[in-house]
Amino acid sequence: MLMTKRAKVALLIDTATTWGSGLIEGIAEYAHAHQHWQCFLGPRGKYDRSILPDNWDGDGVIARVTNQELADQLIAKRIPAVNVSWYRYGEGQIPRCTCDEVTIAELAANYFIDRGFRQFAYCPSTLRPNYVDRFGQAFVESLRRRTFPCHAFVPEPGVDNFFPTAAELARMVEWLQLLPKPVGLLAFDSVQARQVTESCHLANIDVPHEVAVLGGEHDLLSCTISNPQLSSIDHSPRQVGWAAAELLSRLMAGEEPPREPIFIPATRVITRQSTDTVAVNDDLLALAIDFIKQNSHRHIQVTDILREVPISRRALEKGFRKCLGRSPAQEIRRVRVDHAVQLLCDTTWAMPRIAAACGFERSELLTRAFRRELKTTPSEFRKQHRKDRQEQTAI
Numbered sequence: 001m002l003m004t005k006r007a008k009v010a011l012l013i014d015t016a017t018t019w020g021s022g023l024i025e026g027i028a029e030y031a032h033a034h035q036h037w038q039c040f041l042g043p044r045g046k047y048d049r050s051i052l053p054d055n056w057d058g059d060g061v062i063a064r065v066t067n068q069e070l071a072d073q074l075i076a077k078r079i080p081a082v083n084v085s086w087y088r089y090g091e092g093q094i095p096r097c098t099c100d101e102v103t104i105a106e107l108a109a110n111y112f113i114d115r116g117f118r119q120f121a122y123c124p125s126t127l128r129p130n131y132v133d134r135f136g137q138a139f140v141e142s143l144r145r146r147t148f149p150c151h152a153f154v155p156e157p158g159v160d161n162f163f164p165t166a167a168e169l170a171r172m173v174e175w176l177q178l179l180p181k182p183v184g185l186l187a188f189d190s191v192q193a194r195q196v197t198e199s200c201h202l203a204n205i206d207v208p209h210e211v212a213v214l215g216g217e218h219d220l221l222s223c224t225i226s227n228p229q230l231s232s233i234d235h236s237p238r239q240v241g242w243a244a245a246e247l248l249s250r251l252m253a254g255e256e257p258p259r260e261p262i263f264i265p266a267t268r269v270i271t272r273q274s275t276d277t278v279a280v281n282d283d284l285l286a287l288a289i290d291f292i293k294q295n296s297h298r299h300i301q302v303t304d305i306l307r308e309v310p311i312s313r314r315a316l317e318k319g320f321r322k323c324l325g326r327s328p329a330q331e332i333r334r335v336r337v338d339h340a341v342q343l344l345c346d347t348t349w350a351m352p353r354i355a356a357a358c359g360f361e362r363s364e365l366l367t368r369a370f371r372r373e374l375k376t377t378p379s380e381f382r383k384q385h386r387k388d389r390q391e392q393t394a395i
Contacts, residue, residue, distance in 0.1 A: 006038040007252060008058030012050040012070070013084065015043050018220045019237050020064075023084055026241020027062060035249055047127060052077070060248045062241075065089045067130075080251035082244045087131060095251070097244040099235040100263035105138035105186075107233060108214060111269045112184030113146070114334065116279040116324050117212065119180045121151040123172075123196055125188035126164065135216060139186055151179055164195065172199045181210045182279040190215035190222035190232050197226050197274060208277040218270055228273035234345070236267045268341050278324070284311045285319045288328065296335040297359045302328045332359075337373045340366060344382045351378060 011027060014020035024041065031037040040058065044050065050063060051070050056077075064085040065071050071090035074081045083089070083096045112120060120143055122136050140150045153175050156168055164172070176199055179185075187193035193215035200207045207213055207228055215223065215232035223230040243264055251257060269275075278289045288309045295304070305328060306313055320328050336358045343354045355366040370378050 006036050007060060009037045009039050009248065010052060010056065010058050010061045010063070011039055011041040012052070012061060012063035013041075013044070014046040014048065014064065015041070016045045018218055019235060020044075020046065022237025023062075023241040023244070026238035026243075027245040028241075029238070030242045030245035030249075035245075060252045062244050062248055065094060080248060082248045082251070084240060084244050086135070095247060095257040096261040097240060097247050098261065098263065099237075099240055099266055101135040102138040103263070104216065104233055104235065104266045105135055106142050107266050107269065108139055108186045108216065109142040109146075111214065111275075112186075112212070113148075114324075115184070115212070115275070115277070117182065117184035118148060118279070119183045120148055121153070121179055121183050121185040121211075123153045123185060123187040123192055124155065125192050126155045126168075126195075127191070128188075133188070135188065136186075151175075151183075169199060169202070172196070173203045176200055176205055176211060177203050179211065182212065182277075183210070184212050184214070184275075184279070186214050186216055189217035190219040190226075190230055192216075193230050193232070193274070194222050194226045197228065197230065201227070208273065208275050212275040212277055212279070214269070214275050223270075223272060226274065231272045231275040232270055234267040234270055236264050239267075240264045268345060270342070271338070280319075280323045282319055282323070284309055285316075285323060288316060288320075289331070292328070292332050292335055296332060296339065297357060299359055299361060300332065302332075333369050334373060336360065336366075337369050340370065340378060341374075341381070344378055354378070 011024060013023050015024065028039065031039065049067055052061065052073055059080070061074060061079055061081040062084060063070065063081060065074070065083040066085055066087045066089070068089050071094060075090055075093050081094050083094045084098050086098060086101060122139055124133050124136050125131070136152070140152065143150045153172060156171070172195070185196060187196050193213050196213050197207055200211055205211050213230065215230050218232035218234045223232050243262055247262060278286070280286050280289065288305050288311065291305055291308050302313070305316065316328055320326060320331060324331060326334070340354055340358045343349060343357060351363040351366065355363045358366065360366040360369070367377050370376065370381070374381065
C-alpha cells in the first residue's frame with residue numbers, strides 16, 4: 001500500500017514564550033484538521049538567531065523572520081514561507097501573517113482611557129536593537145489624536161540585555177519618579193513590563209495606584225512571576241498560527257502570495273493586579289467604582305451604590321461623567337462585559353452560566369450589553385477568539 005507523501009514544513013519559531021508556543025499549537029491544529037504535514041521543530045529561545053540548514057529540502061517554512069540572513073535564505077531558495085513576526089525583513093517577497101501592531105496599540109489606549117487615565121507613558125523594548133517600534137509609535141499617535149500626551153522612556157544606545165546595568169536601572173527609576181501620577185504605562189511586552197514593576201519597587205512607587213503597568217504582549221511566565229502580577233495583551237497566537245498555516249498551505253499549492261500582510265486582531269487585555277485600579281482622585285467616586293468592581297456579579301443598580309456610598313445621585317452621575325466619560329450604569333455594564341470577555345476566552349461555559357456569573361439575569365441581557373459595548377454578540381466573539389481551537393475547527 002502506497003503512503004501519501006507528507007509535506008515537510010519547518011517551524012522556525014521560539015518554544016520559550018506563550019506567543020511562540022501558541023503559534024505552534026495553532027499551526028499544529030490546522031495541520032491535524034486539514035493537512036498531512038511533517039513538521040520540523042526544535043527547542044528555541046525567542047532571541048535565538050534562526051536559520052535553515054543549508055541542505056534543507058522541505059516544502060515550506062513558517063518562521064519569525066527576525067534577521068536579514070534568514071530572509072535572504074528563504075528568498076534565494078524560493079521556498080514557500082510565511083513570516084509571523086513584526087519584523088519586515090523580506091517585505092514584498094515573504095508574506096506576513098501576524099497580529100496587527102496598530103490595533104493592539106489602540107486596544108491598550110482604550111483600555112487605559114476606559115479606566116479613567118489621562119496621563120500616559122510608554123517603555124520600549126531594550127532587546128530589539130534593529131526593530132522599528134511601530135507599536136510604540138501607534139500607541140503615542142492614538143493618544144495624540146485624543147489630545148493626550150505620552151511620556152516615553154529612551155533606552156541607552158547599545159543596551160541589549162535581559163539584565164539591565166545599574167546605571168540603566170537608575171535612569172528608569174528616575175524617569176518613573178518624574179512621571180505625573182497616576183499614570184497608565186504601556187511596556188512593549190511582558191519582559192519589559194516586569195523591568196518596569198521591578199524599577200517601581202526600587203523607587204517605592206505603588207503599582208497599580210500610582211503607575212498602572214500593562215505588558216504589550218502576553219507571556220504567562222513573565223506575568224505571573226512579576227510582583228504584582230502583570231496585566232497584558234493577548235495577541236491571539238493560536239489564531240495567528242492557524243491563519244499562517246492556512247496561508248502556507250495555499251502557497252505550497254501554487255497560489256500567488258497576498259500583496260498585503262494578513263493581520264489578526266488582538267483578543268483582549270488579560271487584567272491582573274498591575275492595572276487593577278481606576279484612576280480617579282475623588283475618594284467617594286473611588287469607593288463607588290470599587291463597589292461596582294466587587295459586586296458586578298450581583299444584580300446591582302445605581303441605587304445599590306447610593307446605599308453604600310455617602311454621595312448624592314447627581315454628584316455620582318456628574319463625577320462619573322467627568323472622570324470616566326460615562327454614567328454609573330454604563331460603568332456597571334462595562335465591568336460586566338469585561339468579565340464576560342475573560343470567561344468567553346478562558347472557559348467553555350454555556351451562555352446562561354456566563355450571564356449569571358457576570359450579573360445578568362438572562363442570556364439575552366448579556367447579548368444586549370455585548371452589542372452595545374463591543375458591537376458583536378457573545379457567540380460571535382467566542383467563535384473568533386475562543387482559546388479552544390478544536391471547537392473552532394468544528395464551526
